[in-house]
Structure formats: structure tokens, C-alpha cells
Amino acid sequence: MALAQFTSVMLSIMFFNTTEAIKCFDCNSRNNSACLEMHIPKMHAIIPIVDCAETMGNSIHKKEFFCRKITQTILDPDHTPEVRITRGCGWVKSKRQCYKADNMDHLETVCQCFGDLCNGATPQHVTVTVAATVASLFVAFRSWRRSV
Structure with missing residues (x-):
């Protein structure tokens, strides 16, 4: 019974983290080159962090905020x-x-994520983390079932 409770708590934490009080990195590489290099250790320290509900709550009411990363290739x-x-x-x-948009003057990839500061990671990193967590829970559940 304890494993089932543990599994439900872990799944709840993993998938129930969309709140209005989410915190995201907030930058644009046009005026902050550190925004490009978030995968390098310590670069997170020089990127501003915002609470989406505090920053945008007055202009956008009753929304569930999330973090977003937009990669644009400007074509000239x-x-x-x-x-x-x-x-x-x-x-x-x-x-x-993630989704892509191709326009005449730029190519764009927009990715969304739903945990605090998740827009510092690449989409593949976020996907691998979720997949590893689910796989670990599956292995733990199978081990538990065999022992019962």
C-alpha cells in the first residue's frame, strides 16, 4: 500500500504543477547574450526570474501561466x-x-513547459527528465508487485 501512495504522490507532483505562481526565466538574447547560453553552469545566476502571476496578472486575468522559450532565426x-x-x-x-512557425523574415520554434524555471532547459532535457521519472516509477512498481 505504501508504494501505491508514493506513486500517486510522485505522479501528482510531476503532472500537477501548473499554477498561477509559476516562476520563469525572463530574457531576450538581443539585449542579454547570457540568454543564449543557459546550458552553461552559472549562467542562470545572471538571468532575471519573474513570477508570472505578479508580472502579468494585472493585464491577463484568470489564466494558468507557464514558461516559454522561443528560438528565432532572423533572416535578412x-x-x-x-x-x-x-x-x-x-x-x-x-x-x-513545441511547435514551429516559418515566416518570410524568420523561422521560429516555441516550446512551453510547466514547472518553475523550466524554460532554462532544452525541450529534450525536460522530456528526458519526465521519461526517466516515469520509467523509475514503473520499475519500482514492478519490483513491488513481484515482492507481494
């Missing part, structure tokens, strides 16, 4: 393409974790 026929990354809060959810 006269210049080398430039990659920009914007991290911040989102409020209109997509059905997909």
Missing part, C-alpha cells in the same frame, strides 16, 4: 542569419510541447 538577405532566444511567461497553451 543582406546579413548572416541571427539566432535569438526569448524566455518568459506564456498564457495561451498549445496542444504540443
